[in-house]
Amino acid sequence: MTAPQDAALASRPAALRAAPVPTNTDRFYPLRRTMEALCAPVAAMLLAAAAFSLFLLVLGKAPADFFDLVWRGAFGSWFSLQNTLQRASPLLLTALCAALPAQLGLVVIGGEGAVVLGGLAATVAALLSAGAPPLVVQVAMALAGAGVGAVWMGLTGLLRAKRGINETIVSLLLAYIGLALFNHLVEGPLRDPASLNKPSTYGIGEANMLGPLPGTDLHPGLAIGAVACVLCWVLISKTSIGFAARITGGNLRAAQLQGLPVARLIVLACALGGAFAGLAGMIEVAAVHGRANASLAAGYGYTGILIAFLARHNPLAIMPMAVLLGGIGAAGGLLQRRMGLPDATVMVLQGMIFVSILTSETLYGRIKWFQPRDTRR
C-alpha cells in the first residue's frame, strides 16, 4: 500500500473501539464490560421510546396503545413471534456483510448487490442442475450464491486494498451496477417468456425448495443465519485472523508494523461478508420466491447495514438487533390497521432507535462504574 491511502485508512474512526487495557487486579472487569455493552443500548432504546412517545402524543395517539400493539404484533403470540423471526431471517446474513469488513474499520454498504446477484446465481445453478437430487441442487445453489456474492464484494475489498478507493462508495456503486445487471438478465436473457407482466426467470421447481423448520412455518434461513453469526463471532474473537483484523481496525500502522497482511485481510473480510449476503439471496430464492425476479431486491441488503451498526458490528449482537427490527416490521402492519398510523411511523421509530444507539456509543468508557479499577490499594 502507498502512503496516502494508509493515511486515509488510519485517519478514519475505528468502528470497533479498542477496549481499555484491563488491569489484571480487577477480576470483575469482564463482567463490568459486558454490563456496559448491555446497559448502553438498553438506555438508548428507552430514550428512543420516550422520544417516540412524545411524537405520538403530538399526533394525538396514546403511546401505551402503541407499545401494547408492538408487543402483540411482534412477540405476544406464537403467530406474531414467527412473523418477527421470519422478517429477521434474511437480515442476520446481510448484517454480517457490513459487520465483517467493519472489523477492519471499513464501512461497506453495498450488500444489496450481492444479495440479488447471489440469488440470481443460485437460480441459474438450480436451472443448470435440474434433474439432480434436491440436496445436490440446493448445495449447488448455496455454493453459487455465496460464491458470486463473495466475488462481488471481494471486488470492493480489492479496489480498497490495491487502489485505495473508498470502499463505501465502491460498494454502493457496485450495488447499483449489480441491480442493473440483475434486471437486465431477468428481463432479458434469463427471462421465462411466460412471465409476461412480472419478468422472472424460470422456477427452480417445487421439489428443490427449502421446506420450513419442523414445527414452524419459518424457513431454514433463520437457523443458517444464527449459525453464521455464531461462527463469525468465533472467527473474530477466538482466531488469530480475527485478532489480526481487529488490530488492523484499531490501528492500521500498528498492524502494518507487525507485518500483518492488511490487504489480504481487507479482501477476505469483504469477500466473506459478500458470501453471506449472496447466501441470503440464495435462501430467498430457495425458500421464498422459487425464482429470481424483482422481489429479490426488497432492501434486505440495506437494512442489514442498519442492524450491523445497531449491533456495534458484534455478530452475536446482530441476532437480537435483527429480531428487534423484524419485530418492528411485524408490528408495523398491526399499527397501520389498528391505530390508523401510516407506514412511515415505523420508519420514524427505527430512525429514533438508530440515532440514539449510535449516540450511545459516546457513553462507552465514560461511566466510571463500568471501568476497570485498581484494587491493589
Add this chain to the structure above:
Amino acid sequence: MPQRHTGPSRRRVLQGLGVGATGLILGSGLGAQPALAKDLTVGFIYVGPKDDYGYNQAHAEAAAALKKLPGVKIVEEEKVPETDDVQKTMESMIELDGASLLFPTSFGYFDPYMLREAAKYKNVQFRHCGGLWSKDKNPMNAGSYFGYIGMAQYLNGIVAGHTSKTKKIGFIAAKPIPQVLINVNSFLLGARSVDPTITATVIFTGDWSMPVKEAEATNGLADQGIDVVTCHVDGPKVVVETAERRGIYTCGYHANQAPLAPKGYLTGAEWNWATVYRKFIDEAQKGEPLPNFVRGGLAEGFVKMSAYGPAVSDAARGHADAVKAEIMKGGFAVFKGPLKDNKGNQVIAVGQAYPETAIEIESMNYLVEGVNGSIG
C-alpha cells in the same frame, strides 16, 4: 361431621332464573329484528403509499368508499413488499383481524405468495388485481379482477393529439411489459387518429417507483419539444408536477392528478375499483359464491376518465366524447390491421381487429410505428 349445605341456595336459584329469563327476552328480541347483512372484514394490501396519486391511491380511494357500507369493516396495510412479508400480512389480517375477504392489490403478490395463503386458508376468499387466475391451475377460493385501461389511454391520446402543437407527445413508462406496451401504443394510436403525423417518444425508467428518473425523463421529453406527456408508473405525481413546472400538458393515469397540475392537466385514465369491490362485497354479504374472474372496461365502470381540464378545446372534447360513446357500445378495436411495429414488421394483418377483450393483445411485445423507443 358438621352438616354442610352443598346444593345451590334458594337465593342463587332465583338469581339464576332472573338472569336466564332476561337473557331469553333479550335473545328473542334480537332474533325478532330483521337479519342484518352479514358482518364482513375485508383486507386491502397495497405495495406503495396510499396517497401516491397513483396505483395505490386508486385502490385506497375505493376502499375508503366501502367503509360507509353497513356491516363492512375495512383493514388496510400500505407499503407491503412483494416477498414473504405479504404472506405474513395476509395471515395477520386473517388471524388477528378476522378478515374473510382479502384484496392483495399489487400484481406481484399473486404467485407464489397469495396462492400459498389461499391453499392454507381455504375458508378465506382471495381476489387479486391483475387477471392472472386460471381455473385449471389455481384454487377456487382465489380469483382475479382487472380493467381494460388501454381504452382510456386511447382517449387520452385523442385529447393529446388535439392539444399538441409540436405534434410530439411523450410517455414515461416503468417496464416494457405487455400491460405497459398496450398503454403506450394506445396513447399514440389515439393521437394518430387525430393527426397521423404525430409521434410519441417513450422512456422506460426500469422500475415502478423511480421518482428521480421520472423527473429526469419528463425534463428530457420537454427539452425535445414534446408538449403532452402521460405515464405508466406507480405514482404519476412526479411526472405531472414536473410537466406542470415545465409548462407542458399532461394526461393522468391510475388516479386523478388534476390538483397537481391545474393548468396543464388535460384528462386522465383512472381506475374505478369501487365498482368491482362493491360487487364482490355485496355477494360475500349475501353468502353467494364470489366470481373468480372479473374484467371490465369503461362500459362496465371498471375504468373512468378524469374531468377535462381548462386547456382542452371543444373539438377535442367532442371527438373524445364521441369515441367514448362508441367504446361504451362494446367491440371497439384500437388494435386493427394493417399495423406495423416501429421496426417495420407487420404485427397485425389486414382485416384483423382486436378489441380490448382479445387475448392476443395481452402478450403484446412491440411498440407500434410512430413510437420512438426500444423495448430490447
